[in-house]
Amino acid sequence: MQFEIIEKGQYTVIQVNEARFDARLAPSFREELEKIKGNIREHLVLDLSAVRFMDSSGLGAVMGAYKMLRNTKISIVNPQKPIVDLLKLTRMDKLILSHPTIEAALTTTA
Amino acid sequence: MRTRTFHQQYSSCLEASRLVASDIVPFWRQLKVDVSIIEQMELCLVELVNNVFEHAYGNIDGAAFDITSYLGADNLLTIEVSDYGSPMPAHILDDLPATDFIEPVADDPTTWLQSNRGLKIVLQLADTIEYTSNKSRNTFKLLKKAG
Numbered sequence: 115m116q117f118e119i120i121e122k123g124q125y126t127v128i129q130v131n132e133a134r135f136d137a138r139l140a141p142s143f144r145e146e147l148e149k150i151k152g153n154i155r156e157h158l159v160l161d162l163s164a165v166r167f168m169d170s171s172g173l174g175a176v177m178g179a180y181k182m183l184r185n186t187k188i189s190i191v192n193p194q195k196p197i198v199d200l201l202k203l204t205r206m207d208k209l210i211l212s213h214p215t216i217e218a219a220l221t222t223t224a
Numbered sequence: 225m226r227t228r229t230f231h232q233q234y235s236s237c238l239e240a241s242r243l244v245a246s247d248i249v250p251f252w253r254q255l256k257v258d259v260s261i262i263e264q265m266e267l268c269l270v271e272l273v274n275n276v277f278e279h280a281y282g283n284i285d286g287a288a289f290d291i292t293s294y295l296g297a298d299n300l301l302t303i304e305v306s307d308y309g310s311p312m313p314a315h316i317l318d319d320l321p322a323t324d325f326i327e328p329v330a331d332d333p334t335t336w337l338q339s340n341r342g343l344k345i346v347l348q349l350a351d352t353i354e355y356t357s358n359k360s361r362n363t364f365k366l367l368k369k370a371g
Contacts, residue, residue, distance in 0.1 A: 136242070136274075137274050137277075138241075138242060167266065167267075169267060169342070169345075170271060170341040174341065178337070181333060181336055181337065195263075196267070199263075200345075203345065203348055203349075204325050204345065205326070205327045208327055208328055209328040209330060209336070
């Protein structure tokens with residue numbers, strides 16, 4: 115399964131189970147988000163542990179989620195170095211914070 | 225002194241960038257290109273291949289494009305992406321250096337989704353970029369010091 119959705123307490127986790135979050139995957143991510151957007155809790159956590167490559171399309175999909183869910187906190191957890199580098203390069207790290215674990219994400223933004 | 229050359233023709237589609245990356249990354253590893261440079265150039269290459277599919281060919285499957293890469297003098301990694309579709313309007317490349325990434329602001333949605341983000345990434349990561357268009361062939365050439 116490309117995405118796993120976990121709902122717990124005040125947060126929803128979308129776990130991206132693909133190595134490449136790119137132009138091929140981005141439309142599926144948008145569709146998945148569209149399906150569940152009414153049920154997303156106060157804090158959306160994007161678990162990118164498995165993603166080792168992200169391009170501008172993947173980043174655009176994440177920013178699309180940010181735009182769609184305007185009153186929802188969004189965090190990224192456990193991003194690999196290329197994803198951290200991309201977020202920094204494009205300055206999106208200023209808007210969506212990254213954390214090593216779900217627990218850290220929830221603690222920081224609680 | 226120039227290493228052997230990677231040269232391959234591909235067919236445009238949404239998955240093409242994955243195919244190109246899976247072919248060329250092992251080639252760069254064989255050339256002992258630094259891992260961080262490979263990561264950066266893989267990203268640049270994917271952005272350019274997606275650009276070919278979306279803009280040069282208008283999301284049409286099955287149109288040919290070529291990838292060439294080698295390590296040249298001064299340890300410079302050269303990457304060329306050539307297509308036979310619509311050329312990129314000159315103003316896009318001309319304007320790119322002046323349009324750095326905008327720092328996003330939480331309460332200003334106009335800063336969240338930025339245009340030409342892929343090309344800006346390429347501009348930031350490559351040492352030199354050149355774009356030429358002649359005889360129906362458009363070529364994006366990147367140069368990057370390979371460590």
